[in-house]
Amino acid sequence: MEKTLQKSPESKAGKLIAVVLIAALYIFLYLLDNVLPPNSFTLMLIPVLKKGAIYSLICVSMNLLNGFTGLFSLGQAGFLLVGAYAYSIFTIPADQHDAVYQYFEGGAIRFSVPEALGRVLGENAGNILGAILCIIFAGLVAAAFAALIGIPVLRLKSDYLAIATLGFAEIIRAIFQWNGLGPVTNGSNMLRKYTDFSDIQIGSVKLATAFPFLISMICIAIIVLLIHSSYGRAFKAVRDDEVAAEAMGISLFKHKMLSFVISSFFAGVGGALLAMYQTTIQANAFKSAMTYEILLIVVIGGIGSVSGSCIASFLYIACNEWWLRFLDSGSFFGISVPFFRDGFRKVVFSVLIMVIVLFFSRGIMGDKELSFAGLMRKHKKKATGGVEGGGQA
Amino acid sequence: MSEKKPVLHVENITMQFGGVMAVNDLSLDVPEGQIIALIGPNGAGKTTAFNCITGVYEPTNGLVEFCGLPMVRNHPRGKMKKLYQGKDADKYAHDPAIAPTPDRITELGIARTFQNIRLWKSMTVFDNVLTAKHMRADQNVFSATFRTNAKEEKRMRAETEALLVEQNLLQYRDELAVSLPYGLQRRLEIARALATSPKLLLLDEPAAGMNPQETAELAAFIQQIRKEYDLTVFLIEHHMDLVMQISDYIYVIDFGSEIARGVPQEIQNDQRVIDAYLGVSEE
Amino acid sequence: MSAFIQANLPYLLSGISVGGQYALIAIGYTMVYGILRLINFAHGDVFMVAGLVMVYLTTAMPMYISIPLTIIITVLLGFTIERVAYKPLRSAPRMSVMISAIGVTYLLQNCALYFTGGLAQIYPTIPWLSDSVTIGSATTKMVTVVTPILTVVLVFALVLFIQKTKIGMAMRAVSRDFETSQLMGIKINSVISMTFVIGCGLAAIGSLLYFTNYPSVIPTSGSMPGLKAFVAAVFGGIGSIPGAVIGAFVIGICENIIKGLGSSWTIFSDAFTFVLLIIVLLVKPTGIFGEKATDKV
Numbered sequence: 001m002e003k004t005l006q007k008s009p010e011s012k013a014g015k016l017i018a019v020v021l022i023a024a025l026y027i028f029l030y031l032l033d034n035v036l037p038p039n040s041f042t043l044m045l046i047p048v049l050k051k052g053a054i055y056s057l058i059c060v061s062m063n064l065l066n067g068f069t070g071l072f073s074l075g076q077a078g079f080l081l082v083g084a085y086a087y088s089i090f091t092i093p094a095d096q097h098d099a100v101y102q103y104f105e106g107g108a109i110r111f112s113v114p115e116a117l118g119r120v121l122g123e124n125a126g127n128i129l130g131a132i133l134c135i136i137f138a139g140l141v142a143a144a145f146a147a148l149i150g151i152p153v154l155r156l157k158s159d160y161l162a163i164a165t166l167g168f169a170e171i172i173r174a175i176f177q178w179n180g181l182g183p184v185t186n187g188s189n190m191l192r193k194y195t196d197f198s199d200i201q202i203g204s205v206k207l208a209t210a211f212p213f214l215i216s217m218i219c220i221a222i223i224v225l226l227i228h229s230s231y232g233r234a235f236k237a238v239r240d241d242e243v244a245a246e247a248m249g250i251s252l253f254k255h256k257m258l259s260f261v262i263s264s265f266f267a268g269v270g271g272a273l274l275a276m277y278q279t280t281i282q283a284n285a286f287k288s289a290m291t292y293e294i295l296l297i298v299v300i301g302g303i304g305s306v307s308g309s310c311i312a313s314f315l316y317i318a319c320n321e322w323w324l325r326f327l328d329s330g331s332f333f334g335i336s337v338p339f340f341r342d343g344f345r346k347v348v349f350s351v352l353i354m355v356i357v358l359f360f361s362r363g364i365m366g367d368k369e370l371s372f373a374g375l376m377r378k379h380k381k382k383a384t385g386g387v388e389g390g391g392q393a
Numbered sequence: 394m395s396e397k398k399p400v401l402h403v404e405n406i407t408m409q410f411g412g413v414m415a416v417n418d419l420s421l422d423v424p425e426g427q428i429i430a431l432i433g434p435n436g437a438g439k440t441t442a443f444n445c446i447t448g449v450y451e452p453t454n455g456l457v458e459f460c461g462l463p464m465v466r467n468h469p470r471g472k473m474k475k476l477y478q479g480k481d482a483d484k485y486a487h488d489p490a491i492a493p494t495p496d497r498i499t500e501l502g503i504a505r506t507f508q509n510i511r512l513w514k515s516m517t518v519f520d521n522v523l524t525a526k527h528m529r530a531d532q533n534v535f536s537a538t539f540r541t542n543a544k545e546e547k548r549m550r551a552e553t554e555a556l557l558v559e560q561n562l563l564q565y566r567d568e569l570a571v572s573l574p575y576g577l578q579r580r581l582e583i584a585r586a587l588a589t590s591p592k593l594l595l596l597d598e599p600a601a602g603m604n605p606q607e608t609a610e611l612a613a614f615i616q617q618i619r620k621e622y623d624l625t626v627f628l629i630e631h632h633m634d635l636v637m638q639i640s641d642y643i644y645v646i647d648f649g650s651e652i653a654r655g656v657p658q659e660i661q662n663d664q665r666v667i668d669a670y671l672g673v674s675e676e
Numbered sequence: 677m678s679a680f681i682q683a684n685l686p687y688l689l690s691g692i693s694v695g696g697q698y699a700l701i702a703i704g705y706t707m708v709y710g711i712l713r714l715i716n717f718a719h720g721d722v723f724m725v726a727g728l729v730m731v732y733l734t735t736a737m738p739m740y741i742s743i744p745l746t747i748i749i750t751v752l753l754g755f756t757i758e759r760v761a762y763k764p765l766r767s768a769p770r771m772s773v774m775i776s777a778i779g780v781t782y783l784l785q786n787c788a789l790y791f792t793g794g795l796a797q798i799y800p801t802i803p804w805l806s807d808s809v810t811i812g813s814a815t816t817k818m819v820t821v822v823t824p825i826l827t828v829v830l831v832f833a834l835v836l837f838i839q840k841t842k843i844g845m846a847m848r849a850v851s852r853d854f855e856t857s858q859l860m861g862i863k864i865n866s867v868i869s870m871t872f873v874i875g876c877g878l879a880a881i882g883s884l885l886y887f888t889n890y891p892s893v894i895p896t897s898g899s900m901p902g903l904k905a906f907v908a909a910v911f912g913g914i915g916s917i918p919g920a921v922i923g924a925f926v927i928g929i930c931e932n933i934i935k936g937l938g939s940s941w942t943i944f945s946d947a948f949t950f951v952l953l954i955i956v957l958l959v960k961p962t963g964i965f966g967e968k969a970t971d972k973v
Contacts, residue, residue, distance in 0.1 A: 072771055152958050158770055159715050163906065164957055167950030170903075174947030179940045188943070222538060229537035230546065233524040237513050244511035247447060249499035249528030249589050258534055288899065289785070292778045299775055304515075343790035350783035357779045358764055361772055367515065 014373030022217075029210040044322045047277075050197065050212050051321065052314035054273040057216040059297045059309040060223055061266035066295070067304035067367070068227055069259035070239030072162045074291050075149070078169030079264040081286035082145050083138040083271025085176055085185060088281055090134050091194040100193055101186055108183035114195045127199045128207075134195075135215065135272040142268025145172070146261045154256045166288055176283040185283070192280040212273050219266050224306055226262065235259050296353050301363050308365030315364075324348065398461065400425045400593050400625045401446070401503075405481050406455035408441050408649075409469075412476060415441040416452070417649040423593065428619060428626040430640040432633075432660075434669055438649040439629040440508055443597055447505050448495040453477060456485055459501055460592070466491050500528060504591035506582045508598045508629075512570040518581055519566040523553045525588035553588065559621070560584040576607045580614070587622060594618075596628035600635050608632055612639050633670075637661060645669065686814040687936035688929065693820040693889070695928025696827035700882030701905035702912075702920040703834065704754075704875025710851040710915035711871050714773050718757060718780035720902015721788075722876055726750040726883035727799065727893040728788055734800040743802075747880040754876025755869055763865065781899070788895035796892035805888050819888045824925075826885070830878065831921050838917070843870055851915060900946060904931075907953040913966025922964065927952065 029049070036042055058080065065071050090113045092100055101107035113134050118126025153164040175181065177188040185191075197208040207214075226232050234255050237245040246252050275281045301312030327345040356363065401423035408416040416438040423429045431439050445452040448465065453473050457465040468485040469477040499505075513521050526549045532542040540546075557563045562581060565573060570581060579599060586594060599615070600608045612635050619626050630636045636643060637657045645653040645660060647669040653660060660666055681688065701723055708716045729749050733742035761780050765773045805819045838844035846867045849857040858864050886901065887893055905920075908927050912919020930952070931945040956963060 066771075072774065152954060156957055156961065159713075159774060160910075160957055160961065162774065163715060163910070164954055166903070167907070167953045170950050171947045174943050177943050179943075225540070226534070226538040229540075230524075230527050230530055230532060230542075230549070231534050231537050233516070233520060234527045236515060237524045237527075240513035240515050241511050243449070243495075244507065244513060246495040247449075247499060247505055247507075247511075248525040248585065249496045250524075251494065251496040253494075262534075287896075288903070289782075289896070292782055295775065295778060296782065303771075341790075342793055343786065346786035347783075347790045350779070350786045354761065354776075354779045354783055357772070357776050358761065361768065 010373040010376045014371055014376060017372040025213070026210060029213060030205070033206040033209050046209055048314070048318045048322050049209055050277050052317040053212045053216040054270055054277055055294075055297065055313035055317055056310040057219050057266060057273065058270035058294055059301065059313050060220050060306050061263045061270060062294050063298050063301075063303065063306065063309045064223055064227070064235075064266070065259055065263040066298060068232065068239060069235040069256065071154070071256060071259065072158050073165040073260070073263075074162045074288065074295070075165030075169040075264075076267055076294050077286040077288060077290040078165075078172040079142040079146060079267035080271035080274060080290070081169075081172060081176060081283055082142045083268030084275035084281045084286075085191070085271075085283070086141040086268065087134045087138040087272030088191045088194040088275050089184060090137065091130060092191065093193065096193040100191060101183065103189060104182040104186060107186065112195075114199075124201055124203070127195055128202065131195050131200060131211075131276070132215075135269055138272035139265040139268040142271065143261045143265040146264030147257070150257045150260045154253060154260060166291070169286075169288065169291065173283050173286055188282070188284060190280045190282045191275075194275070196276045196279045212277065215269065215273060219269055220306065220310070223262075223266060227306065231255070231258065296357075299361075299363055300353065300356055302365035302367060303363065304367035305363070305365035305369055307370035308363055308368075311364055311370070320345070320349065398425065399423055399458075400460055401627060402456075402458040402461075403442075403446065404456040404458070405484065406442065406445050406457065407453045407477070408438070408445055408450060409453045409473060409476060409478075414478060414649050416445065416646075418480060419455075419646065419649075419651060421644050421651075421654075423625055423627045424642075425625050426619075426623075427641040428615065428628070428639050430636045430643045431627070431629050431646065432631070432636055432643060433646040433652075435631075437647050437669075439646065440597060441649075442646070443505065443595055443629060446498075447503060447595065448493055448498045451492040454482060454485065459498075459503065462501075463488070463491060464493065464498060464501065496528070499589055499591075502590070502592035503595060504586035504589045504593075505595040506579070506586055506597055506599060508601060510575075510578050510582055512578060512582060512585070514569070514571045516570055517567050518562055518570050518573065519553060519557065521570045521581060522556055522585050522588045523549060525585045526553060529590060556584055556588055560587075575602055579603070579611070583614075583618070587618065591624065593625045593627060596626065596630075598629055598631055600630060600632045603632075605634075608635050611635065615639055682813060684933060684936050685812055686816065687932040689811065689814055689816050689820050690889070691929035691932030692925065693816075693823045693928070694886075694932060695925035696823035697882045697886040698901060698905045698908050698928050699827050699921040699924035700830065700878045700885070701901060702908040702924045703831070703917055704872075704879050705906045706909040706912070706914055706917060706920040707847075707871045707875050709909065711847065711854075711868060712762070712773070713770065714762065714777065715906065716875075717774070717777040717902070718761075718784060719875065719879060720898040720900075720905070721781050721784035722750060722754055722757070722898070723879045723883045723886075723902060724788060724893065724895065724898025725753060725784055726876075726880040727887045727897060728792065728797060730884065730887070731797040731799060731893060739800075739802060743884065746884070747877055750880035750883075751873050751876045754872040754879075758869060758872040763868075785895045785899075792893075792895065794895075796894045798892050799887040799890065802884065802888055805885070817889065819885050823885045826881070827921065830881070831917065834874065834878075835917060837874075843867065847871065904946075904949045907949050909963075910953060911956050911963055913963030916963070916965035919963055919965035 032042060032046060058076070062076050065073050089109060093112050093115050094110055097106045097110055114127045114130025117130045121129065149168045153161060153168065156164055176185045179187045197211055200207045200211045234245070234250045237248070237250055238252060238255050242252055297312045297316050298309055300316065301308030324345045327340050327348055328342050329340065399422040403419060403421045406416055406419045419442055431442065433439050441450065444450045445465065446457050452465065452467050453469050454467060454477065456463060466485050466488055467490050469482055474482065513524065516524065530545050530549055532545050536542040557566055560580060562577065562584060565577065570578065573581060583596070583599070600611050603611060615626060616639055618624060640657055642656060643654065643660045644651060645666050652665045652669055653663045655663070701719065704719050705716060708714060726746055730742060730746045733745055757780055761776045762773060765776055805817065805822060807818045808815055809818055809821060838847055846857070846862045847870065849860070849862060850864060850867050904927055905924060908923035909920040911923030911926065912921070927949055931948055934945045934948055935942050
């Protein structure tokens with residue numbers, strides 16, 4: 001299928017369109033960060049774009065595990081937490097330590113990677129390189145945690161695996177809130193003042209919105225490459241039929257572990273980006289409810305569809321933080337509706353999610369991917385056949 | 394039949410589930426290049442025996458050797474020791490127990506099919522076969538992700554294509570495996586097993602659900618792949634015609650125990666086998 | 677030993693009490709899992725809703741009406757959840773049902789958030805249960821003493837119900853073999869509904885006892901006790917009612933003793949439960965009283 005796809009003219013044109021659109025997207029993001037004057041519209045748009053990009057990565061990483069490898073893991077919040085902390089701890093400027101770690105005499109770690117690099121390379125370059133290094137570090141720490149946790153839990157079957165990973169996420173949360181580790185993690189207090197998106201710029205070009213897009217896009221591209229590789233096929237084989245996969249020489253433990261570690265690496269990266277977005281983090285926020293939220297976005301997008309997860313992330317974040325705000329505000333186009341008050345948005349949302357889970361369990365994309373080549377073919381044929389092939393990345 | 398060294402040597406294999414004796418003290422040899430059949434009525438323990446050989450179950454007692462190397466070896470332990478009713482309980486106790494996972498056994502060179510076809514349902518025919526090549530590919534997760542294994546991937550795809558041509562499945566390559574008709578699904582499962590480059594092929598009721606004509610084609614097909622791929626074949630079967638037609642040697646089990654062994658003509662005339670299949674007129 | 681008990685008596689007492697409350701929730705988990713093979717994530721939130729219903733009812737009517745009404749409303753809620761969110765997915769893969777359960781959790785918590793406006797709701801003082809009693813060196817509420825007794829009585833009644841009645845027998849049959857029981861003419865849907873009714877009724881009683889010990893109810897009040905009760909069910913061997921009860925007491929007592937170790941350990945009282953869970957899953961995944969199931973290839 002891939003071969004025929006690559007040769008077809010639609011595929012070439014589709015690729016071209018994708019490249020043009022991505023270029024247009026970055027030009028738009030550049031304008032948004034640097035040229036366009038802030039107004040009420042961009043003030044809503046920018047956070048939605050940033051958070052949507054970050055959630056895309058987080059959801060795709062969960063989809064790799066739950067959708068492509070068939071491992072029902074509910075530990076995502078734990079790995080996000082590890083990533084967020086690993087990132088922030090090493091990017092808090094030295095002179096801020098006394099303020100941040102005020103209950104722990106300034107903390108145990110008293111250097112900052114961006115600062116150290118900044119001294120050599122200049123502040124901006126130091127910030128970017130330092131942030132990227134720490135983001136990768138965050139992913140590696142999360143992956144290391146996953147490797148340790150995976151040894152015991154990956155032997156468990158479906159729902160036991162779910163509850164065990166959920167349990168580990170809670171244990172991680174407790175460890176990071178423990179005062180004994182306070183000099184490193186600041187206990188149950190906030191971490192703040194670390195390098196965030198507003199610090200990211202090249203020369204005078206601000207990259208506050210483009211940066212999370214770039215990182216997410218690279219990571220998602222890597223995940224897509226993995227899914228379409230021999231290992232990705234092995235993951236799907238494990239998902240479709242474990243017994244057959246094992247009988248065909250695919251080691252269940254090795255491949256489950258690989259998927260778990262890789263998924264957690266990208267969750268860690270996502271956690272780091274989330275920390276940058278929020279500008280402050282606290283372990284207490286990474287509860288199981290967060291995992292549920294991510295899982296539900298994956299379900300909305302379609303379990304087993306990367307583009308579905310991305311679309312659903314942006315939709316979810318946009319609805320949640322922007323489009324459905326009016327449900328909380330008490331009025332609708334000027335007409336006051338008494339039951340539109342705080343929290344109503346979330347109720348509407350949960351009902352929508354239940355409707356999707358019960359009646360449209362395939363989500364937006366099912367297990368198909370969005371591709372421009374596929375869209376064009378569909379348009380040409382005017383047939384109802386599914387959208388297929390290729391990655392969106 | 395014993396001039397050649399057996400590819401598969403099974404010794405005293407016993408499998409108990411709680412108090413139920415699914416396989417009792419089964420011993421058999423599968424010599425190189427032959428087609429050996431294990432037959433018996435429904436529920437005789439044939440598939441359980443297969444599952445012990447391929448590592449799906451850990452047998453209660455016994456030894457399986459592949460090409461002279463011990464591959465599965467076990468002796469009753471713990472609660473099983475008390476429950477164990479077969480003989481030779483301590484015969485293998487002095488050796489360290491080994492019972493590798495099915496993927497390790499496949500890596501050694503044993504491939505199998507399943508009684509109730511187990512194809513990967515979300516994958517195309519092509520991908521089903523291609524994925525079975527994953528195990529033997531020279532790659533790691535980084536080289537595969539970042540496509541530095543392009544040569545290896547190309548080779549795998551070419552081999553898969555060649556295999557599909559040989560198996561007459563090429564015209565279905567882009568169809569979902571589970572959308573194929575039943576007989577073709579069986580053939581695809583065999584092709585997938587061949588993709589792991591086995592020395593020994595285990596077929597679990599390959600003719601189940603086939604009509605006489607399809608069965609005849611299957612018989613020719615099995616003989617053909619044995620020749621072409623230089624295989625040894627060990628099969629479980631129900632269809633007597635197929636077994637009698639292609640087997641070099643037959644083992645018959647009933648209620649987990651061996652009741653007869655011999656070349657097809659001997660088995661055909663064996664009273665115990667006829668009794669087991671047709672039922673003895675006892676109360 | 678006696679010195680240890682003396683020093684930790686307050687923690688031990690509240691441990692036994694909390695254990696009893698977890699037990700009442702855990703029964704709901706273990707029965708539903710036994711029959712549907714579903715971790716009903718929403719069960720903890722049903723428990724929370726029972727707390728909120730009680731808060732709202734007592735503002736409008738006297739205690740002796742609101743208590744039974746709370747139980748009835750909770751039971752109806754459980755019944756509705758099963759019919760709306762789980763029944764349509766009976767033939768769907770297990771993962772879909774679990775996702776649906778998580779969706780219900782999300783829905784219940786968000787509804788609670790909406791109705792409470794995000795404010796903690798002060799739980800009413802139930803007369804007699806909130807009275808103080810002194811046992812040995814510890815002063816505690818009456819509920820601490822009542823909980824274990826009531827739990828044991830209820831569990832005993834439940835076990836009798838399952839052993840002796842026709843519907844109880846049907847429940848046992850369904851948990852043993854879903855398909856065959858269906859073929860044997862057991863009305864599967866009514867058995868499942870009954871399971872949810874019993875589970876939610878016990879959870880409502882559990883919530884009356886649990887929240888009496890706490891000042892207020894918030895929308896996430898149910899998630900932690902819910903998860904702990906589930907762990908208790910796994911610990912005891914999922915599907916086994918006595919197992920769930922024993923597991924619940926073990927968890928309740930242990931986590932309170934950890935709280936007694938000092939303030940820096942309090943944070944681990946929740947995590948302990950999960951450590952226990954993982955140990956159980958690794959050492960004896962079937963729990964203390966669970967039965968082993970073999971998958972057929």
